[in-house]
Amino acid sequence: MSLTNISHPLRSARKAKSWFAAHVHMWRFGNHGRRRFKKDPRYDLQQVTAGFANRIDEASDDTPLLERICAAYNKAESEPHSVLGAYIASESVRRLRQGSLSPSIRALIKHETVALGEMYRNFYRDPCSAGLLAAPQGMSKAYFGPQIKDIYRHFYLSHVLYRLDYWKSLTSNRFSLKDLAGSGIGNPFGVVIDGTHITVGAEYSHYCAQRVAGLVDRFCIPHSTVAEIGGGFGAVAYYLLRDHRPLTYFDFDVPERIALSSYHLMKAFPHLTFLLYGEKSLTQDALSEVDVALLPISALAAMQNASIDITFSSNGVSNLSAGAMTECLQRIAAITRHSVLYIANQSSSELIGELLGEGANALTLMDRRTSGWHSHRVSGAGVGGAAALANSTLIEQTFSRKPAVVYSAVDAPVLAAREGAHGAQR
Numbered sequence: 001m002s003l004t005n006i007s008h009p010l011r012s013a014r015k016a017k018s019w020f021a022a023h024v025h026m027w028r029f030g031n032h033g034r035r036r037f038k039k040d041p042r043y044d045l046q047q048v049t050a051g052f053a054n055r056i057d058e059a060s061d062d063t064p065l066l067e068r069i070c071a072a073y074n075k076a077e078s079e080p081h082s083v084l085g086a087y088i089a090s091e092s093v094r095r096l097r098q099g100s101l102s103p104s105i106r107a108l109i110k111h112e113t114v115a116l117g118e119m120y121r122n123f124y125r126d127p128c129s130a131g132l133l134a135a136p137q138g139m140s141k142a143y144f145g146p147q148i149k150d151i152y153r154h155f156y157l158s159h160v161l162y163r164l165d166y167w168k169s170l171t172s173n174r175f176s177l178k179d180l181a182g183s184g185i186g187n188p189f190g191v192v193i194d195g196t197h198i199t200v201g202a203e204y205s206h207y208c209a210q211r212v213a214g215l216v217d218r219f220c221i222p223h224s225t226v227a228e229i230g231g232g233f234g235a236v237a238y239y240l241l242r243d244h245r246p247l248t249y250f251d252f253d254v255p256e257r258i259a260l261s262s263y264h265l266m267k268a269f270p271h272l273t274f275l276l277y278g279e280k281s282l283t284q285d286a287l288s289e290v291d292v293a294l295l296p297i298s299a300l301a302a303m304q305n306a307s308i309d310i311t312f313s314s315n316g317v318s319n320l321s322a323g324a325m326t327e328c329l330q331r332i333a334a335i336t337r338h339s340v341l342y343i344a345n346q347s348s349s350e351l352i353g354e355l356l357g358e359g360a361n362a363l364t365l366m367d368r369r370t371s372g373w374h375s376h377r378v379s380g381a382g383v384g385g386a387a388a389l390a391n392s393t394l395i396e397q398t399f400s401r402k403p404a405v406v407y408s409a410v411d412a413p414v415l416a417a418r419e420g421a422h423g424a425q426r
Contacts, residue, residue, distance in 0.1 A: 022137045026155040033158020042161055042193055048153040051191035051198070052143055055184065056122050062263070066113040066120070068276060069262045073108040075278030076255040076296040090320060093131070093254060100130030101256055108259055120263045123186040123233065124199070129260060132232045133200065135189070143189070160191050160198065166372065167203035171210060180206055183238055183268040201235060204373050208314060209239035211341055215310045215398070216244070219338045227252065227308040229297070229332065230316020234261035234268075241269055241292070248290065250308065252297045253316070262294045300331040305361070311336045314343040317352065326355055333361040340399040343371060349395035356399050363399035371396045 037043040097105060104127075107116035119128040125135075125144060135143040136159070142152050164177075177194055180202045188199035216224045224247045231237055231251035241249060251261055258277070266274055272291040280286040282302040287293060297320070311332050317325050332340060333356055340363055342352055356363045371394035 022139075023151070026137065027151055030151060030154030030158055033161065034154055037158065037161055040161065042164075043157060045150060045153040045157060047191045047193055048157050049148055052148060052189045054187065056187040057185075058121070060117075060121065060267075062117050062120070062267070063113050065263065065266055066116050067111065068279075069259050070108050070111045070113065070116070072262065072276035072278055072294075073255050073259045076258070076298070077109070079296070079298060090318070096131050097256065100127040104128035104259075105256060108256070120260065121185075121187065123260060123264070124188045129186075129233060132257070132260075157191060163203050163373075164198075167207055170207055175206070179243075183264065185264055185267045186233070205235035206239050207373075208236045208312065208343070209243065211396070212236070212240060212310055212312045213244045215339050215341060216247070219309065221309050221338070223247065224309045225250065225307065227311045227335070228316070229253070229311065229313035229328070230257070231261055232257060234265045236312070236314070237261065237265055237292075238268055241265070241272065248287070248292070250293045250295065252295055252300055255296050258294050258296060265292060265294070297328065300328065300335065303331070303335045305334045306337040308335045309338050311340045312342075313340075315345075315348070317342075318344065318348055325351075329355040330359055330361070332356070333359065333363055336361075336363070336401075338401060339363075339366075341396065342399070343394055343396050345374075346393060346395055349397055353397055353399075363401060365397060366400045367396075367398040369396050370394070 034043070104116065104119050106112070107119065119126045123129045124133050125140070134140075136152070136156050139152065142148065143156070167180075168175075177196045177198065180198050181196050182188055182199045182202055184197070188197070190197060190199040190202065192198070212226060216226070226240065226247050227250040228236060230253050232253070234251070237249055237251060240247065251258065253261070262274070262276060269292070273289065275286070275290040275293040277295050277299060282293075282295070282299060284304060284307065287307075313332075317328055320328055329352065340356060342349070342356075344352055353365055357365065373394055375393050
């Protein structure tokens with residue numbers, strides 16, 4: 001028997017084992033949540049069915065917008081990646097580009113706006129968002145089919161309710177569910193609670209937006225410039241631009257992500273002025289005239305020093321090669337005037353802290369706190385034990401140019417009250 005003949009059943013066996021393990025986890029987690037939320041009026045499986053219902057917008061003609069996005073994408077791809085030294089996407093991103101992202105990349109390159117529009121109008125459920133969004137446990141057929149089985153509904157509803165409670169705790173219960181309402185663009189999935197469609201990941205994105213807004217408040221910046229490194233499809237940006245005006249928002253990411261976030265944000269905020277790559281030179285005068293600039297990460301090299309007030313990233317630099325990470329963080333430190341908020345897993349956070357604290361533009365660590373968004377404890381199932389909990393724990397680090405003032409978790413009540421007053425003024 002040939003090696004090829006042997007490998008096929010082995011792959012099938014591994015796939016079956018993985019499927020079985022995932023379903024056991026879902027069953028245990030669903031039962032745990034069902035017991036935890038037994039008397040909670042939010043625990044209604046129909047809310048999952050409603051949240052995954054198809055809401056695709058078939059009527060829009062986005063041709064002018066998509067042409068603009070294709071032009072910017074091709075301009076970014078035509079630039080030598082060496083503009084940012086060793087800028088090379090990580091191996092995981094390269095695999096995505098060669099696999100799930102290849103249809104959208106082809107459409108972008110060839111200006112196939114009809115095909116691209118079909119993907120982007122459905123980006124929550126389409127492979128064009130691979131690496132950012134997916135059905136729970138990757139089970140698209142189970143969740144996007146005509147009927148969702150109870151095992152999947154119990155699992156997903158439990159997951160959402162634990163995360164909603166964690167979000168309320170971290171934000172001192174200052175917001176209502178309506179504050180989590182999204183743009184509705186891209187045929188999102190999630191749950192519907194009290195009439196509000198809460199899309200997947202909304203609570204985390206909203207939380208990150210509040211953290212960034214809190215830094216703007218701390219430095220009393222009247223019109224702030226905020227940069228995000230690795231903004232994905234614009235989930236955090238949506239809440240920032242919706243709730244925390246006036247500000248100018250910059251996103252630096254790989255070109256495929258910038259194309260997707262351009263579609264999402266330009267559809268969500270048609271009244272704002274957007275700058276896409278290649279449309280103007282990246283001068284201070286040009287950038288001062290726009291509300292949103294969506295740029296490839298190589299454009300960091302063109303930004304002036306101290307031109308950004310607050311820089312934020314949630315694992316954004318981890319998508320770069322090791323060589324590019326160092327240069328990227330050096331550029332982040334150089335362009336940031338006041339503060340950097342970086343969220344990453346424990347091992348990455350240590351390296352990021354070292355790199356941001358070195359060189360001529362070194363930043364000082366002001367606040368370091370653990371974040372349980374990815375932990376089993378927040379999900380409530382307790383699966384995986386202490387080792388799994390440690391590996392999944394995120395670290396939120398705030399770096400600043402004002403070492404005389406140290407902010408820590410003990411400041412949270414005071415800062416929450418200040419942010420609450422700011423929200424009331426808005």
